[in-house]
Amino acid sequence: MDVLVYLIPASLLLGGVGLVAFIWTLRHRQYDDPKGDAERILNTEWDDHPKP
Amino acid sequence: MSAIVEQEDMRMQASACPACIAGPSAERLAAAAAPRDARLMLSLPTAHCAVCITDVERELARQPGVRSARVNLTLKRVSVDADPGVEAADLVERLAQIGYEAHELDPDVLSATEADKRGRDILMRIGVSGFAMMNIMLLSVAVWSGAQDATRDLFHWISAAIALPTVAFAGKPFFVSAWGSLRGGRLGMDVPISLAIILASLISVYETAHSGRHAYFDAAVMLTFFLLIGRYLDYRTRAVARSAAEELAALEVPRAQLLSDGVEVTVPIGTLVPGDLIRIRPGARVPADGEVVAGNSETDRSLLTGESLPVWAGPGAVLSTGEVNLTGPLTLRVAAAGRASSLHRMADLVAAAESAKNRYTSLAERAAAAYAPLVHVAAFAAFLGWLKVSGGDVRLALNIAASVLIITCPCALGLAVPAVVTSASGKLFRKGMLIKDGTALERLAEVDTVLFDKTGTLTMGAPEPQNLTDLAQDDLAVAAALAEASAHPLALALAEATRAMGVQAATVGGLREVPGFGIEGEWQGQRVRLGRADWVGAHPGEVTATHLQIGDRAPLTIGFADRLRPGAEAAVAGFLAAGKEVHLVSGDTSGAVLALATRLGITHWHAGALPAQKAALVAKLAAGGAHVLMVGDGLNDTAALAGAHVSISPASALDAARTASDIVLLGADLAPVADAVRLAVQARRRIKQNFAISLIYNAVAVPIALLGFATPLAAALAMSLSSVTVSLNSLRLK
Structure with a gap:
């Protein structure tokens, strides 16, 4: 059962990373336009280099 | 609507210094013309794909003075940041040239940021409780599969460490609303929910501290998670309806051409004061009540009276807000504007009639009113019963009472109604109908009599x-x-x-x-x-x-x-086929009304009806036990729209009429109206089915809990099963 000492913090940490990522997306208004974002991925405009 | 009124009121007050009332002040004109950074909002009703986004954004960015443009495809809008002096009209014209229909929206009316904040707040709580739920589940599965002694206690303690802060944060909306209803002396659905969450958490902590076998941390967090989803669906439905309704209101950017020293200046209508001279171009809507001082023309007052004949207007003629000037330019001396105008007085009447409608209790409220006391009584009875049977074992009795509370908790109930309403209003929205009020769908299902207005509703005007x-x-x-x-x-x-x-x-x-x-x-x-x-x-x-x-x-x-109007024949035929009583009521002459009634096969028709008579007809029918659906667009219909059991108006209707009605028809086609009633009946049936499903599940689970056999595993299983069943059932709407 000693393995729990590593496993439990690892699972909590991974879950926490997911939570932080979710909060980050929420703060950056990534759920305001779900339909537009789904279409924007098909846009070829910034395929060669990222938007400055 | 009230927001607009308030804003206009504020603008009026801002300029209503005693000296300004006499005439257009220089300050007022300066304020109207003062340069400021433009934050423009355009509606893009035809945008639908990735190419549209690129085209519109690229074209707008190319315009001089435009700093950035961002399309929101979900709302079908583009927001533009630009230097002062960039006019929305120019941008609309540019977009029309590349083939996109665009309309200017009044950004002041759109309170999008405020609404977004609430939605994001609920999403955040859902995210946090979802994270906590999964982690606790992970630990709970270990306990269920046989973790013993110290390991089990450790897992329970870790669960507690995750669950307690989560419940405190994510459950806040329920606690706040429960506290509010308790203070108001009511027993809303949020009271048993809060009680279940709090009791489950406290008992679990106690059990953990005493090395007990069962802890309900997972149940408490799961309850919060599912119910928050119901809350969010509920919120989304209302937010979508509200933002579309706001958009309709924002479409009529209220501007007037003010004549000051012979020069025309464009000003917001809110800044007009009695005595101002305004110019009304042919084709424009009269922005304020007043008397014509120069010019000869005809006006179309069908939106106000239902008459289809144009009326002559020349010097001395009195015009009301909302009439449309047809042929020649007119100069009008303003007699009343903004809040005092005839249009707004009508809107105030409507507000009074509406408060009567708000007293309608929805199915969910009625179910909650019957269910909430039952839950409390059952849990309390379980506590007393087990206290007696076990000879004073408070710990056991409390444990069982808590499991009863958790199991009876209205997970399905809280999710059943929002899921159906979301699904139904989404379907109606795609058919071009916008539900403004949550209970409108249920009221629509009860309709047995339909009243149509003529000009502008059954006809295109x-x-x-x-x-x-x-x-x-x-x-x-x-x-x-x-x-x-x-x-x-x-x-x-x-x-x-x-x-x-x-x-x-x-x-x-x-x-x-x-x-x-x-x-x-x-x-x-x-x-x-x-x-x-x-x-x-x-x-x-x-x-x-x-x-x-x-x-x-x-x-x-x-x-x-x-x-x-396209679809008018189909709509009337649909209602007649469904066995509804259809009336035609209009302010127009009997010849015109009879001709239309005959053409559509309507046997009950009323011509020359004044606004008050229309409302009286609705009241008379309602007194006879009928549930009236009123479909109308004019100012003369507003009282009837507000007084009817449920009402529909087309998007072309006046602002006051749209405000008074529960459902707005976005397209020109009238055909979806009959279909909407069918869908509403189906939705109501679905809601009742969902209630039945959760009742059956309670009938099975409650005796088990009362007898003390319910384990946290059983509670978790039953809870998720019933929630998933009702959600799937809601999606079956066609």
């Missing part, structure tokens, strides 16, 4: 020439030539009809429009005129008509009938 085939080819050619030179709606309709017939317009010279009367010219040495009856020497008839005079010959009459 656009005239169509009737007897063109009776005219000689030469006469038609002259009429076409005259009609094409005018912007009067009758002339436009005539020109369109003659073009469609393939008539070659005659060569008419010396064309000249006489505002308020008609148009005249010279053809083969004779004077030719097209216009009002008294101007060309004809007898005015009862139906809308224009008259053609060629030389000295007797004038010819071209009659017009209102064009039927």
Whole structure:
């Protein structure tokens, strides 16, 4: 059962990373336009280099 | 609506210093013209794909002065940040040139940021409780599969460490609302929910501290998670409806052409004060009540009275807000504007009628009112019963009472109604109908009598020439030539009809429009005129008509009938087929009303009805036990719209009428109306089914919990099963 000492913090940490990522997306208004974002991925405009 | 009124009120107050009332002050004009960074909002009703986004954004970014443009495809809007001086009209024109329909929206009316904040707040709580739920589940599975002694206690403690802060944060909306209803002396659905969450958490902590076998941390967090999803769906439905309703209101950017020292300045309507002189261009809506001081024209007041005949307007004529100026420019002295105008007085009446409607209790509220006391009684009875049976074992009794609370907790109930309503209003939205009020769907399902307004609702309010085939080819050619030179709606309709017939317009010279009367010219040495009856020497008839005079010959009459709204026949036929009683009620003359009633097969019709009579008819029908659906668009319909059990208005309706109605028809087609009633009946059936499903599940699970056999595993299983079942059932709507 000693393995729990590593496993439990690892699972909590991974879950926490997911939570932080979710909060980050929420703060950056990534759920305001779900339909537009789904279409924007098909846009070829910034395929060669990222938007400055 | 109230937001607009308040804003206009504020603007009025801001400029209502005693000196300003006398006339347009320099300050006021300066404020209107002061440069400031433009934050423009355009509506893009036709945008639908990735190419649209790129096209619109690229085109707008290319415009001088535009800093950035961002399309929101979900809301079908583009927001533009630009330097001062960039006009929305120019951008709209640019977009029209590349093939995108765009309309300016009034950013002040759109309170998007505020609404987004609430939605994001609930999403955040859902995210946090979801994270906690999964982690606790992970630990709980270990306990369920047989973790013992110290390991089990450790897992319970870790669960507690995750669950307690989560419950405190994510459950806050329920606690706040439960506290509110308790203080108000009511027992809402949030009281048992909060009680279950808090009790489950406390007992689990106690059990953990005493090395107990069962802890309900997972149940407490799961309950929060599922119920928050229900809350979010509920919120989304209302937010979507509200933002679309706001958009409709924002479409009419309220501006007026103020004349100050002979110069025309565009100002917001809210800044007008009595005594101001305003210019009203042909085709524009009259922005304030007042008296005409210069100019000759005709006005269309069908939105106010339902009359389809244009009315002459010249110096001395009194105009009301909402009339449409047809032919010549008019100068108006403002008598009342903003809040004091006739339009807003009407809106106030509507607000009074609406509060009566808000007393309607929805199915969910009625179910909650019956269910909440039952839950408390059951849990309390379990506590007392087990206290007696076990001979005073408080720990056992509390444990069982908590499991009863958790199991009976209205997970399905809290999710059942929002899921159905979200799914149904999403379906209706795709058909072009916008539900503004949550209970409108349920009220729509009860409808047995339908009242239609005529002008602008069953008809387009656009005239169509009737007897063109009776005219000689030469006469038609002259009429076409005259009609094409005018912007009067009758002339436009005539020109369109003659073009469609393939008539070659005659060569008419010396064309000249006489505002308020008609148009005249010279053809083969004779004077030719097209216009009002008294101007060309004809007898005015009862139906809308224009008259053609060629030389000295007797004038010819071209009659017009209102064009039927697309889908009107289908909608009326649909209601009649469904066994509903259909009435036609209009302020127009009996000839016009009878003709339409016969054409559509409506047997009950009422002509020449004043606004108060329309409302009285609705009240009379309601007193007879009927559930009335009112469909109307005019200011003369607003009282009836507000008084009816449920009401629908087309998007072309006046702001006041749209505000008064529960459902707004976004497209021009009327056909979805009959379908909406069918869908509403289906949705109500689905809601009842969902109640039944959760009741059956309770009937099975509650005895188990009362007997003390419920484990946290059973609670978790039952809870998720019932929630998933009702959600899937809601999606079955067609």
